[in-house]
Amino acid sequence: MIRLTNVSKHYGPDTRALEHVSLNIKPGEFVSIVGQSGSGKTTLAKLLFAEEMATKGKIVVGDWDISKIARSQVPTLRRQIGVVFQDFKLLQRKTVYENVAFALQVAGEKSKRIRDIVPQVLKIVGLHDKTHRYPRQLSGGEQQRVSIARSLVHRPKILVADEPTGNLDTIHAHEIIQLLKKINEYGTTVVLVTHDRDIVNSLKKRVISLAEGRVVSDIQHGKYVLS
Amino acid sequence: MSVYLSIMRAIKFTFQNILRNFWLSFITLTIFILTLVTVNAVLFVNVVAQEVLESVEERVEVTIYFQPEATEDLVKSAQGYLRGFGQVRDVQFVSAQDALDSFKERHGADEIVLASLEEIGSNPFGNALVVSTNSTDDFEFILDAIETPEYASYIKEKDFTDYEVIIERIDSLSSRVRLAGFALAALFAFIAVLIIFNTIRVAIYVHRDEIGIMKLVGANDWFVRAPFLLEAALYSLGAAVLMAIMMFLFLHFSQDWLIGYFGDSHADVNAYFVDNGPVIFLTEFGVLAVLSLLTTAYAMRRYLRV
Ligand SMILES: Nc1ncnc2c1ncn2[C@@H]1O[C@H](COP(=O)(O)OP(=O)(O)OP(=O)(O)O)[C@@H](O)[C@H]1O
Ligand SMILES: [Mg+2]
Numbered sequence: 001m002i003r004l005t006n007v008s009k010h011y012g013p014d015t016r017a018l019e020h021v022s023l024n025i026k027p028g029e030f031v032s033i034v035g036q037s038g039s040g041k042t043t044l045a046k047l048l049f050a051e052e053m054a055t056k057g058k059i060v061v062g063d064w065d066i067s068k069i070a071r072s073q074v075p076t077l078r079r080q081i082g083v084v085f086q087d088f089k090l091l092q093r094k095t096v097y098e099n100v101a102f103a104l105q106v107a108g109e110k111s112k113r114i115r116d117i118v119p120q121v122l123k124i125v126g127l128h129d130k131t132h133r134y135p136r137q138l139s140g141g142e143q144q145r146v147s148i149a150r151s152l153v154h155r156p157k158i159l160v161a162d163e164p165t166g167n168l169d170t171i172h173a174h175e176i177i178q179l180l181k182k183i184n185e186y187g188t189t190v191v192l193v194t195h196d197r198d199i200v201n202s203l204k205k206r207v208i209s210l211a212e213g214r215v216v217s218d219i220q221h222g223k224y225v226l227s
Numbered sequence: 228m229s230v231y232l233s234i235m236r237a238i239k240f241t242f243q244n245i246l247r248n249f250w251l252s253f254i255t256l257t258i259f260i261l262t263l264v265t266v267n268a269v270l271f272v273n274v275v276a277q278e279v280l281e282s283v284e285e286r287v288e289v290t291i292y293f294q295p296e297a298t299e300d301l302v303k304s305a306q307g308y309l310r311g312f313g314q315v316r317d318v319q320f321v322s323a324q325d326a327l328d329s330f331k332e333r334h335g336a337d338e339i340v341l342a343s344l345e346e347i348g349s350n351p352f353g354n355a356l357v358v359s360t361n362s363t364d365d366f367e368f369i370l371d372a373i374e375t376p377e378y379a380s381y382i383k384e385k386d387f388t389d390y391e392v393i394i395e396r397i398d399s400l401s402s403r404v405r406l407a408g409f410a411l412a413a414l415f416a417f418i419a420v421l422i423i424f425n426t427i428r429v430a431i432y433v434h435r436d437e438i439g440i441m442k443l444v445g446a447n448d449w450f451v452r453a454p455f456l457l458e459a460a461l462y463s464l465g466a467a468v469l470m471a472i473m474m475f476l477f478l479h480f481s482q483d484w485l486i487g488y489f490g491d492s493h494a495d496v497n498a499y500f501v502d503n504g505p506v507i508f509l510t511e512f513g514v515l516a517v518l519s520l521l522t523t524a525y526a527m528r529r530y531l532r533v
Pocket of ligand 2: 042
């Protein structure tokens with residue numbers, strides 16, 4: 001599903017965020033990416049949805065070599081990959097419903113389909129009774145669920161989540177992880193970037209550790225191995 | 228993906244942008260309109276100056292006085308000859324008797340003049356032709372043309388009222404007005420470009436989160452750009468339409484004032500704007516739109532990277 005071959009990302013001559021990273025993620029996998037701050041986790045995530053371009057190496061998503069993706073093709077890629085961030089990235093002046101519908105509107109989806117899909121994904125994340133609230137009227141965990149709902153509207157085969165629990169307390173973090181597991185069980189490949197030792201240990205899924213831009217360990221049913 | 232839907236949504240987002248940044252929109256529109264006001268003021272002054280110039284030129288005539296020996300037939304044949312020229316607007320025949328009558332009328336109160344006329348006994352005036360041309364530039368030509376062997380010896384005097392000085396003055400005044408006006412219009416246009424540029428920059432800054440999210444969820448560049456471009460086009464359209472309405476009201480209410488100052492000319496000033504109004508305002512809209520779209524495109528390339 002995702003294959004990186006000898007990928008390097010240099011932001012400048014002295015900032016080598018990733019060096020010779022090779023990894024292969026199979027369809028339906030749930031992979032955690034861990035590592036210390038500055039180890040290149042976010043950079044890796046950004047490469048997957050073409051927010052950044054690799055300096056060297058080859059990245060294949062699905063059957064698609066996105067190493068040299070054309071600008072005009074980026075939107076098409078983004079509609080096939082769901083993305084979730086630590087800071088939710090919700091529009092403050094739009095309601096829960098509108099935030100989710102927005103992702104479909106910008107893709108030119110028909111209004112009728114939007115009216116069908118939005119309640120469905122809001123039900124999956126358990127927010128079907130708060131559709132008309134604004135983000136500021138929701139807890140952090142609820143806001144993150146809105147953002148997850150939005151990432152699901154295109155029925156992505158891959159979901160990339162960069163520290164989705166970073167701003168949440170333990171209980172809400174746990175809820176979000178449960179939700180990601182549920183989405184993974186439906187068949188979506190999940191790439192989770194996280195700092196959280198407890199989460200990684202409780203997941204008992206594959207763990208890839210980065211240090212200074214290199215893969216230092218890659219363990220099935222792994223644990224958080226860094227200090 | 229439906230193009231129609233995308234366009235409708237882009238339009239919706241455009242109006243949201245305009246309304247949510249009401250004061251910014253208002254100021255932008257005002258600057259657009261100020262630019263057009265300057266351009267139209269220059270245009271208006273020009274048209275008025277042109278009309279005044281023409282009405283003065285119309286009044287300029289050259290009078291050709293013939294010797295008393297020149298018969299009415301000869302003078303009338305000269306009249307026909309002159310009428311044959313394209314440059315000539317009209318040739319009026321003034322008989323010797325008419326000339327005497329009007330002279331007496333003008334100097335009726337002057338005893339000495341009347342006494343000296345008595346002394347002469349006969350009518351000292353000959354027949355005359357009063358020629359008006361389409362343009363003051365043609366007088367030279369007419370004065371030369373009449374100097375044929377057939378008529379030359381019968382001509383006593385050629386004289387044209389000295390409007391040349393007035394015409395030159397109006398000419399130089401109106402070209403100075405034009406120059407100052409265009410300089411002012413160019414200045415306003417420059418300021419407008421800066422303001423449009425800044426407006427778009429601020430708008431992009433205000434919407435940067437929204438734009439970032441749009442791009443993250445897979446909006447293509449055109450869907451991100453369209454509302455900003457549409458906004459610029461709408462300001463141009465709004466300014467042109469409001470300017471046309473203001474111009475209409477101005478012409479309507481300035482009618483009395485124009486009659487007072489320029490006599491009949493005012494009708495032509497109005498007619499000019501009635502005839503050319505659509506072209507004027509379409510052009511102004513077009514130029515504004517191109518200007519603001521280019522500015523917007525540039526601001527987006529610099530600050531939006533789309
Ligand atoms: N846009 C950028 N320009 C220049 N350098 C960058 C840029 N983004 C990241 N870097 C550098 O690349 C390296 C990796 O950054 P990255 O954000 O991938 O780390 P991270 O593992 O996500 O860290 P954190 O856990 O703090 O989020 C860092 O040294 C960072 O300073
Ligand atoms: Mg990071």
